[in-house]
Amino acid sequence: MMADKKRGRFGDFGGQYIPETLMNELLDLEVSYNHYRQDAAFNAELKELLDNYAGRPSLLYYAARMTADLGGAKVYLKREDLNHTGSHKINNVLGQTLLAKKRGKTRVIAETGAGQHGVAAATAAALLGMECEVFMGKEDTERQVLNVYRMELLGARVNAVTSGTQTLKDAVNEAMREWVSRVDDTHYVLGSVMGPHPFPTMVRDFQAVISAEAREQLLEREGTLPAAVIACVGGGSNAIGMFYNFIGDKNVRLVGCEAAGRGINTSQHAATIAKGELGVFHGMKSYFCQDEYGQIAPVYSLSAGLDYPGIGPEHAYLHQTGRAEYYPVTDDEAVAGFEYLAQTEGIIAAIESAHAIAYAQKLVPTLSAKQCVVICLSGRGDKDVAAIARYRGRNVHE
Amino acid sequence: MSRIPNAFAKGTAFIGFVTGGDPSPAQSEAYILSMIKAGADLIEIGIPFSDPIAEGPVIQEANLRALAAGTTVDTLFALVRSLRRTTDVPLVFLSYLNPVLHYGYERFFATCQEAGIDGIIIPDLPFDEKDELQAIAAAHDVDLISLIAPTSANRIANIARDATGFIYLVSSLGVTGVRSEITTDLESIVRVIRSATDVPVAVGFGIHSPEQAHAVAKLADGVIVGSAIVKQIAADPAGASNKLYEYVREMKAALGA
Structure with a gap:
């Protein structure tokens, strides 16, 4: 599988340019995603959440x-x-959080800009009984005070990111740093069709x-x-x-x-x-x-x-x-x-x-x-x- | 020919890291020469990047200081050329992939060869993506240094088999930075590496004290110290040359002891 150049690529774009520490986690995520996306019970459970919750x-x-x-x-x-x-963010977070739970994770982390994805992730974590930590640029926490409180109300912990430009890109940096530190029990619910494979494919599918x-x-x-x-x-x-x-x-x-x-x-x-x-x-x-x-x-x-x-x-x-x-x-x-x-x-x-x-x-x-x-x-x-x-x-x- | 084997030819290697251009290229050069004088066997020079996702706060800030000072890839090639007038100690770059991609792979590695760089560590280029540039690096005699992490497990042997220069064994989960203790079972990882390759293994992430260095020297071929050096530079840029001389001597002594 390692030699397959087409894997996780859209033409020359995509790939897995990520520290070695995360590679086995990403490979395992890909295997379990490929399993669950074909799994009737998983799909039925997700459909139930999408229809009757979202x-x-x-x-x-x-x-x-x-x-x-x-x-x-x-x-x-x-x-x-x-x-x-x-917003549409709920489609992805329900899919990823349910998948994380099936994989035995007990904690999700997420980045957020305005707070839409952070609120959605905190919501899914509350619903599925998982711990949640959200990384948000300090400047954004000040611009979106209500969303910070909303996430906290939902039981999430919000970390104000003070590195770099203190906005969305820095929130992603910090969420990745957190994931490298604690990969065992934690899934990183990336909020968009970005990041290393399999995220762009998985988020697209959701x-x-x-x-x-x-x-x-x-x-x-x-x-x-x-x-x-x-x-x-x-x-x-x-x-x-x-x-x-x-x-x-x-x-x-x-x-x-x-x-x-x-x-x-x-x-x-x-x-x-x-x-x-x-x-x-x-x-x-x-x-x-x-x-x-x-x-x-x-x-x-x-x-x-x-x-x-x-x-x-x-x-x-x-x-x-x-x-x-x-x-x-x-x-x-x-x-x-x-x-x-x-x-x-x-x-x-x-x-x-x-x-x-x-x-x-x-x-x-x-x-x-x-x-x-x-x-x-x-x-x-x-x-x-x-x-x-x-x-x-x-x-x-x- | 790569000079990297020289670093491991006389006992456990001490590998020191500085972010190039932090706080200025001239000061980086003084720090590097001072560490070499104290016995450093290999020097890693970090190419600053706006978003170093594998770094803890100490090296993140060093990256920002170096960028604020106007450091570019060409600034660091000039630094390397200058160092090469006085030293044959192996020099490797540590860079995120984007500045290298942006410079152009062929142009980057041709310039590495001309300036006297022996290897490169790219934290966001795992084994699975190394075809991106390995052939170009090899064509210019630049070793692409492979990283192995505590989570590498079934990947260790494959990575080790293809390794050149030395293997960078990441001691702990997480980002760079000083740690009070290292809990990873490094010994069993090194055992798997040894069964796959004779390429030397150096351990980095979190190492700062002579005691830690001494412990790591028992099982690996080299120790890599980054944040502990960068911290001293940040605390006292003017006095850091002398302090780093003393620090590296102390660490070297611990490796031999």
Whole structure:
């Protein structure tokens, strides 16, 4: 198995660039994941959790007012924001935490940016009776005080990370350092389709439920496949979930929206595909925002969930092969999209998801009324309301 | 030809680590020469990286200091060329993969050979991914140093069989940093390594005291000290050359005793 070059690779991307101390754990994780993904009892148990705890299937909502206003394709929203804990993150954490429990682990650790994944991980740990520790950049713990308390309320311990830039990338660094120190009883619930193999594959599989449902729901409603599916991309887990079951449908455009922050011609963005270069970091070969010496660059986005200097290896491959398209969306555009959806459809979306709304506002009018697009509404926006108010000059604090 | 075998030719080797450019290239050079004068048998020079995931706080901070001082891969090649004017002691780089990838593998290893680097340790390049650059490194006579960890178990023999230069045996779980005790059963790991290869084994992670060095010397061919050295540099950059001279002499004495 060691000599198999294809294992855990998407073209040349992916791999297992990780300290030797973790290798046996990763190999064992891969073996048990491959076992349980075929296991009927495991799948039944996971489906039960997804349906009767997380609230799946999520709605495929026809956005009639947005459709009428934009004047092009029919707009559908895949409502991952209506899941328990308010985002798509629950799909992955239920899968990984259940798997960890089957493997005899008693403790899970997780990184978090805005707190969505941390809250989801703390939730799954509470439900399945496991210990949970979350690593969160100190700057993010200050920006998201409520989510810190939410995690603590759920029984998790939150560690404020003071190294580096004190944001998401440093939270991942610290979670990896913790895992190397305590691998025996602990599973690292990575929150996105990143990291060393088998994480990008495993997390994708757990998120693929999004496109499995959406494909079926749209066929039932419209008798046709979408012209495009649109999702925001940080590490890329909701996007790969939205894309995956459409990859084989060559006429379905796969559109990813990455965070351009204050603009891709400034230094303050997190637009990995537009501005990143090939690199190896956090266990994977992919594209990363980095300087001319290969130092990982500080990145910026108003959206803490997209504020990450890399992108999952499968996205790098979908980009390289031209199967998926990726566009940068600025803070200004995303905030406008956030307000637009609130006022047009009465839905307050996460600022992450608002990046996808903003790009859809440009794309939809260029398509015909016979076509449909599906936008992944990856999370709800309660967490962002105060920050958006401040962005608009209103002094609102939580 | 690699100079690494020379390090292990006269008893248990003392291997000292500094982060290159911490706090400046000139000071790194002084520290290295001082350790060599005190009897260090091999020197590891860390190429600073923004996100060193295998390092504890002491070496993380050293990385940041070196980067803040403007250290680049080329700065460290210049440091190595300068050292090579006065010393034949084996020199190896420790680097995360990304700065090497970014420099270009062929260009990096060709420059290593020209400057006088004998080996490289890449903490985020496990055995399974070494095809990434092993052939290029070998073509330029640079040994890719293999790491073996307390969790390596059934992987030990395979890793050892392919090892070149020396084997870096990681003493403990976790990241780099001083530890009061090492609980791993190193002896049984070394036994498996010995049955697979004659390549020397050096133990690192957590070692700081002469007593620990003495204990490790009984079962391995070398001891690697990193954080304990970097700590002295951080505490007193101006006085560190003299202090490191005394420290390395003390550690060397413990190895021979």
